[in-house]
Amino acid sequence: MAQASREPIVGAVDAVVVGGGFGGLYLLHKLRALGLSLQGFEAGADVGGTWFWNRYPGARCDVPSLAYSYTFSDELRRDWRWSERYAAQPEILRYAGHVADRFDLRRLIAFETRVTSVVFDEAAGTWAIETDRGDRLTARWCVMATGCLSVPNLPRLPGQERFGGEIHHTGRWPHEPVDFAGKRVGVIGTGSSGIQSIPRIADEAAEVTVFQRTANFSLPARNGPLSDAEIDAFNTAFADYIAGVRSGAAGLITQATADAPVPPVDEQQRRYEELWEAGGVGLLGAYANLLVSEEVNDVAAEFVRGKIAETVQDAAVADDLAPRDHPIGTKRICVDVDYYEAFNRPNVRLVNLRRTPLETITERGIRTSAGEHELDMIVYATGFDAMTGALLAMDIRGVGGARLGDVWDEGPRAYLGLAVAGFPNLFLVTGPGSPSVLSNMLSSIEQHGDWIADCIAHLREAGLSRIAADPDAQERWVERVAWVGNRTLFPRANSWYVGANIEGKPRVFMPYVGPDYRQKCEEVAAAGYEGFELS
Ligand code: FAD
Ligand code: NAP
Numbered sequence: 001m002a003q004a005s006r007e008p009i010v011g012a013v014d015a016v017v018v019g020g021g022f023g024g025l026y027l028l029h030k031l032r033a034l035g036l037s038l039q040g041f042e043a044g045a046d047v048g049g050t051w052f053w054n055r056y057p058g059a060r061c062d063v064p065s066l067a068y069s070y071t072f073s074d075e076l077r078r079d080w081r082w083s084e085r086y087a088a089q090p091e092i093l094r095y096a097g098h099v100a101d102r103f104d105l106r107r108l109i110a111f112e113t114r115v116t117s118v119v120f121d122e123a124a125g126t127w128a129i130e131t132d133r134g135d136r137l138t139a140r141w142c143v144m145a146t147g148c149l150s151v152p153n154l155p156r157l158p159g160q161e162r163f164g165g166e167i168h169h170t171g172r173w174p175h176e177p178v179d180f181a182g183k184r185v186g187v188i189g190t191g192s193s194g195i196q197s198i199p200r201i202a203d204e205a206a207e208v209t210v211f212q213r214t215a216n217f218s219l220p221a222r223n224g225p226l227s228d229a230e231i232d233a234f235n236t237a238f239a240d241y242i243a244g245v246r247s248g249a250a251g252l253i254t255q256a257t258a259d260a261p262v263p264p265v266d267e268q269q270r271r272y273e274e275l276w277e278a279g280g281v282g283l284l285g286a287y288a289n290l291l292v293s294e295e296v297n298d299v300a301a302e303f304v305r306g307k308i309a310e311t312v313q314d315a316a317v318a319d320d321l322a323p324r325d326h327p328i329g330t331k332r333i334c335v336d337v338d339y340y341e342a343f344n345r346p347n348v349r350l351v352n353l354r355r356t357p358l359e360t361i362t363e364r365g366i367r368t369s370a371g372e373h374e375l376d377m378i379v380y381a382t383g384f385d386a387m388t389g390a391l392l393a394m395d396i397r398g399v400g401g402a403r404l405g406d407v408w409d410e411g412p413r414a415y416l417g418l419a420v421a422g423f424p425n426l427f428l429v430t431g432p433g434s435p436s437v438l439s440n441m442l443s444s445i446e447q448h449g450d451w452i453a454d455c456i457a458h459l460r461e462a463g464l465s466r467i468a469a470d471p472d473a474q475e476r477w478v479e480r481v482a483w484v485g486n487r488t489l490f491p492r493a494n495s496w497y498v499g500a501n502i503e504g505k506p507r508v509f510m511p512y513v514g515p516d517y518r519q520k521c522e523e524v525a526a527a528g529y530e531g532f533e534l535s
Pocket of ligand 1 (some may be wrong): 018019020021022023024041042043044048049050051052054059060061062063068113114115116145146147148149150193390394429430439440441442445
């Protein structure tokens with residue numbers, strides 16, 4: 001798509017918001033209500049973030065649509081009607097557009113513009129922001145709503161440049177329809193993106209070859225049209241829903257607790273059966289210690305492996321699809337529509353890259369140790385440089401010119417996942433050290449948006465202009481994030497939660513999985529921003 005031409009933006013604003021996804025939109029809305037002058041920047045051509053970029057067939061939310069929605073406006077909630085339990089990408093993108101129009105947010109954002117550097121000017125106490133379109137702005141406040149899953153991981157596979165067919169990454173899917181008809185399509189990767197797209201590609205393509213390195217656990221979505229009765233029930237119980245979100249109990253992953261009893265195996269199996277039938281991620285929340293106790297986790301994992309064996313007709317394929325190298329839930333759980341069923345189709349086959357490693361991409365396809373698979377198209381469903389990728393792609397320099405990349409050399413360090421010591425007046429939305437990707441992201445975005453806006457309002461009322469995380473408070477928080485994480489089974493998996501999918505990335509469990517996050521943020525604010533230096 002051609003970039004629309006425009007004059008560079010120069011001058012000074014109160015706040016810059018980087019990112020035009022759900023995070024950026026909410027922050028712009030909140031900060032405008034404070035009367036701040038604002039400039040938003042978004043690399044994509046429109047709002048939507050994740051849902052702007054991930055247009056691959058089958059893309060949909062894995063949190064129910066009714067919950068994967070903003071809650072700040074009752075009118076918005078009542079006017080918007082989701083058509084399915086788990087909305088598909090085009091509908092979620094329309095929702096983002098609707099929010100942008102309804103709250104008049106688009107005109108605050110410069111699109112097709114990538115922020116390249118963000119440098120703190122100590123004397124002025126402001127940030128200097130530069131973009132790839134020649135914009136040069138200063139801002140007192142800088143909000144990074146750059147997304148946890150916005151930088152695609154394109155592994156450098158040997159021979160890649162030789163391939164004569166089409167290549168697409170699920171996270172940079174073209175806007176024009178991709179024609180699969182009659183084609184032999186190879187999909188590399190079996191995380192959520194692969195698992196969602198494979199059955200839908202198989203609906204159209206002549207053949208789909210799935211290149212699986214690590215088998216993943218997936219639960220059936222049980223998607224379907226959303227009835228008026230379901231919407232009414234949600235609205236009727238909305239106050240309870242919000243109370244659950246605010247108490248921290250309504251996360252995607254129930255906060256892991258060690259001190260729950262281990263239920264008898266037959267009781268667990270009955271419960272898993274019910275939750276499997278109900279669909280969605282609920283099975284992971286069956287017991288508070290499912291992600292802490294190996295004993296409980298093993299029963300859940302075996303239950304899902306049993307379901308795979310029941311579903312997939314070819315026993316050898318079923319065996320290859322059964323994950324055995326990580327506890328269930330410690331890699332992000334997938335939610336699918338007919339994923340395992342797809343392997344019963346005559347046009348879908350599985351290549352187990354552990355048994356027959358990928359050797360090279362060729363002109364005609366992919367060669368593994370067992371031979372060449374001829375392909376017309378390769379789909380990379382290979383994920384993202386998660387949580388830190390978008391932040392470290394910019395040249396962010398704080399006090400004394402310290403580069404964020406150097407400060408985070410051994411892994412991200414952030415106070416509450418909201419701020420980084422040495423980087424005053426710079427806020428992260430759903431940053432590392434917050435529940436973030438383990439939660440319903442819309443809830444976490446609203447919580448961070450509210451907290452950041454309240455913080456700026458507090459400073460302005462108090463006649464203050466600078467807030468910086470205290471290094472000691474940050475260290476204590478980073479230790480707590482690690483301590484809580486280490487009491488769970490999460491660190492056992494080579495997941496993107498620990499950065500294991502990106503070569504050379506320090507291995508650190510990045511999200512906070514403790515039970516008291518919201519309360520902690522509220523206490524910090526109530527105590528006059530404890531753990532921050534205000535001036
Ligand atoms: P994003 O939506 O990622 O938006 C960040 C934006 O910042 C991007 O548009 C990017 O272009 C822009 N940006 C980054 N760096 C720069 C820069 N330097 N300059 C300018 N712009 C920049 N979460 C859930 O809770 N439930 C789900 O069901 C769910 N499904 C998902 C499905 C997919 C396919 C993916 C990839 C993620 C999913 N997520 C889900 C996580 C999802 O990312 C969040 O729910 C949410 O959309 C994040 O919003 P955001 O605004 O924080 O980030
Ligand atoms: P992902 O979970 O990181 O999965 C990437 C897949 O690619 C993995 O199977 C990985 O194998 C494989 N892979 C990576 N490099 C490879 C290589 N060099 N050779 C062979 N295989 C390789 O990425 P994702 O599927 O895009 O999902 C990322 C996250 O986005 C999800 O976890 C979720 O949070 C979100 N998401 C949500 C939904 C949804 O259902 N709503 C949909 C899509 C994405 P290994 O495991 O062996 O590394």
